[in-house]
Amino acid sequence: MKTKECYQHLSQLLSSQENAVTATVVGSKGSTPREPGAKMLIRSDGTIEGTIGGGCGEADVIEVAKQMLGRGKDEFELLQVDLTENALESSDRICGGIMEIAVECWTHPVDGLDLLTGEATPNAVRVLPVSSSDPSDLIVFTPEKKTGNRDLDHNCELALQEKMSHSSSIGRTKENHRHFFEYVAGEHTLVICGAGHIAQPLAQLGKLLDYRIVVVDDRPTFASSDRFPDADLLLSHSFQHSLSKINIDRNTAAVMVTRGHRYDEFCLRSLLNSPAGYLGVLGSRRRVRAVFHDLIDEGYTEKQLSRIFAPIGIDIGAQTPAEIAVSIMAELIALKRGQLGGHMKTNIPSPRR
Secondary structure, three states, rough: OOOHHHHHHHHHHHHOOEEEEEEEEEEOOOOOOOOOOOOEEEEEOEEEEEEOOHHHHHHHHHHHHHHHHHOOEEEEEEEEHHHHHHHHHHHOOOOEEEEEEEEEEOOOOOOOOOOHHHHOOOOOOEEOOOOOOOOOOOOOOOOOOOOHHHHHHHHHHHHHOOOOOOEEEEEOOOOOOOEEEEEEEOOOEEEEEEOOHHHHHHHHHHOOOOOEEEEEEOOOOOOOOOOOOOEEEEEOOOOHHHOOOOOOOOOOEEEEEEOOOHHHHHHHHHHHHOOOOOOEEEEOOHHHHHHHHHHHHOOHHHHHOOOOOOOOOOOOOOOOHHHHHHHHHHHHHHHOOOOOOOOOOOOOOOOOO
């Protein structure tokens, strides 16, 4: 469950006068099933949305949440979930670390919650004083709205820059001044320029990975709901006109999989000066060179073109449309997570005979 989606659902429940509990991983040691920032929502009827890893540890958190909901008041509790005990009981378990979980009971709408849920704020950071917190006192940082505390603002800016939640100690006494800086990403949009064979599995994978899907093509018969049932928006005018109608921000990834380099250039002219976080062009190195050559002749600089990922994707030897779509989405995941991509395999020595 995405963090922003969790807060949106929480806001809806509170507006309907239904209490709810959020459980957030704010720290971990050793091998744990989820990373800091993972979040779960527990409703008053006991149903849950999202997960912090499953298993006995999650069950313990749910039990605490039910007790809070039974008391019906704003509460905060910091839990230490020791997975090493469960790991010893079952040799099949792969996780044996310790997770720190912030469990919060919410009973009414809170000022500042709209900054975590509204579409007008692409990215935000919630500052959670881990040692002692009150859900009714919500501290939220956005690029337009700072906290006023230099140390807090510095950590918030770091979370926005790295697109990752983290903990940090503020002040002299670590135990009393530890904060969790929760990165709340806005909606991520995948703009697919070109509605051919590769675009179809690309849209399916993008939707599976929680992207808002926008498909652009100047052929209405191609950019159709029959071919793209997962698309949130289909635009079938000229590429330039359609792209001018899209709200593009740093959470936007634009992928050019058009039917020819001339159309790639149409799209790039509209996107190169945009704040899009990712621009990728499909094609051979020869095709990419032709596109870059034409754009440089038009006055675009090498610095402007250097932000383009071309040829697009991670090299997995992809050949079919579906494989190429996997390669493209793998690159987007790697960039989002700050990874280079590559094999996770490690050579394990053979047991001694």
